[in-house]
Amino acid sequence: MTEFNRNSFATIQFTLTWKSGNGIHEEKFLARKINAWRDVIPAELKELLMGAKAGETIAVNFPAGSELPDYASSKVKTVPQSKFRLKSHHLRDQPARIGRFYPQGTLRGLPGVYPQTISPLRVLDKKDSSITADLNHPLAGIPFRLEAEIINVADKDSETGGRLTHWIEELCDGGPGMQAPLQNHKTDFIHEDFFKRDNDADDKSFYASPRLTGHIDEQASRNLQNIYAQFLRPEMKVLDLMSSMQSHLPQDMDLDLTGLGMNMDEMRMNPVLNERVVQDLNIDPELKFTDDKFDAITCSMSIEYLTDPLSVLKQAYSNLHSGGHLIIGVSNRWFPTKVTQGWLELHEFERMGYLLQLAEEAGFTGPKGTTSIRNDWRPTNDRHFVQTRGVSDPVYVVWCKKIS
Structure with missing residues (x-):
């Protein structure tokens, strides 16, 4: 039976588990083709995976800030509300709402942030003329457990060019963390048109x-x-x-x-x-x-x-x-x-x-x-x-x- 090594491809089911308040969250993501030689895998996890076979499960606990950026207060920005502009047609003419997530590109004038930047920000507060936005990763400052269940391992005939995949980013940058409640404040989800539908007939x-x-x-x-x-x-x-x-x-x-x-x-x-x-x-x-x-x-x-x-x-x-x-x-x-x-x-x-x-x-x-x-x-x-x-x-x- 083929073992996971630098000369193999693998299919692995990742399960990331983390907590927020009294909630426990589990994110499962199927990594279909891991290239052990080229792809980026957390070093501690990769070491344990070496030599493992299909059917085995490896688990590692990661402290906050070890594999994802740690929480940084410098990424909390207070800006004039005029700098906040929504682009989505579903959100047009809607103001920023406390607790909601938006693409960082909705903020103008921040260094390193462009209209095309889709990484999320969270609105923490809103005053008459300003908003306070958190640009940290939604999982910043949160420890998590990562399990890797090996589904399949196959030998490589040769090494060719291709895409390098950073598997923590693949798993964590698509939304995990955005279901966590805002501390000390309910999220302002509901607005006047929230429950409207294109077809409001019976x-x-x-x-x-x-x-x-x-x-x-x-x-x-x-x-x-x-x-x-x-x-x-x-x-x-x-x-x-x-x-x-x-x-x-x-x-x-x-x-x-x-x-x-x-x-x-x-x-x-x-x-x-x-x-x-x-x-x-x-x-x-x-x-x-x-x-x-x-x-x-x-x-x-x-x-x-x-x-x-x-x-x-x-x-x-x-x-x-x-x-x-x-x-x-x-x-x-x-x-x-x-x-x-x-x-x-x-x-x-x-x-x-x-x-x-x-x-x-x-x-x-x-x-x-x-x-x-x-x-x-x-x-x-x-x-x-x-x-x-x-x-x-x-x-x-x-x-x-x-x-x-």
């Missing part, structure tokens, strides 16, 4: 005919099932909010599963549902279940359509047993005319922070966390395989535990 007519489509590919669905399975046990009583033809739930647990969705025909095609309820949560967010409460409540690929998600999450809290979990899964696929404007404004990782804050406002003040899975393989028979270069849809999950 959802009943939009969903009158079955929409028999899955938003994510089969591998992404399996990834979502595997995350959900961490919080579920056989025969649990589970409510699947905004359900349809798919629940993305493990099918080997014999769950007592109730689906609540917009179209009965769609839910009838879902084989894992035991009961089905038609209800438009945008008109009536109240969950009218009078019998025993649920052990878990899930919501997959749908919360971005809610125009009053806080009321729905409050209902979820009320309908959970103590110790039960709320689990929300999202990706970057949706019906374009029905998604809320505010959801489109948020970075994919920032959306998890938005959902965590909503959940806390709804009563979930206990343990909570997030999981992301990115860059996995898309099934070769998927019709979007070529278009996506074989990359599976990303999966982002927020979970919260009810403690009272």
Whole structure:
């Protein structure tokens, strides 16, 4: 069996784990083709990987500032509000909001920052004429644990030119850290147009005919099932909010599963549902279940359509047993005319922070966390395989535990 060495290629599943407050966060990223000779891998991790084989897992704990830049107060800048200019059409005419992340290129006149700079900044404060922005990396000053599960190792026939990949940057520079709450202040997510949609007509007519489509590919669905399975046990009583033809739930647990969705025909095609309820949560967010409460409540690929998600999450809290979990899964696929404007404004990782804050406002003040899975393989028979270069849809999950 081939060992990991300077003359090999490897496929490695990286898992980065870090904490913020009472939240624990897990970022999974599939490194498809690591070149042990050319690529940049943390020295301590690389030393442990040498000689390892497929199926083995290596883990290293990194202190703050060791592999990512440490937190520097010099990167906190106070500038006139006139220097802040948004470029995205979704954000046009929107002022900077406390706690939100924006590309650094929205600030003008800072040394080393250009209009094309997409590295994130976070707005820490805003006065009448100035804003204070943090240009540190979202994970700056945070220790983390990095696991490397070796999926496959192959010998190289020769060394040729190609791309050098810095794998910590590949894993960490795409958004991890942006789901963390702002210290001592809630993020100002909601504005007047946040819940507007291109099609604000009654959802009943939009969903009158079955929409028999899955938003994510089969591998992404399996990834979502595997995350959900961490919080579920056989025969649990589970409510699947905004359900349809798919629940993305493990099918080997014999769950007592109730689906609540917009179209009965769609839910009838879902084989894992035991009961089905038609209800438009945008008109009536109240969950009218009078019998025993649920052990878990899930919501997959749908919360971005809610125009009053806080009321729905409050209902979820009320309908959970103590110790039960709320689990929300999202990706970057949706019906374009029905998604809320505010959801489109948020970075994919920032959306998890938005959902965590909503959940806390709804009563979930206990343990909570997030999981992301990115860059996995898309099934070769998927019709979007070529278009996506074989990359599976990303999966982002927020979970919260009810403690009272």
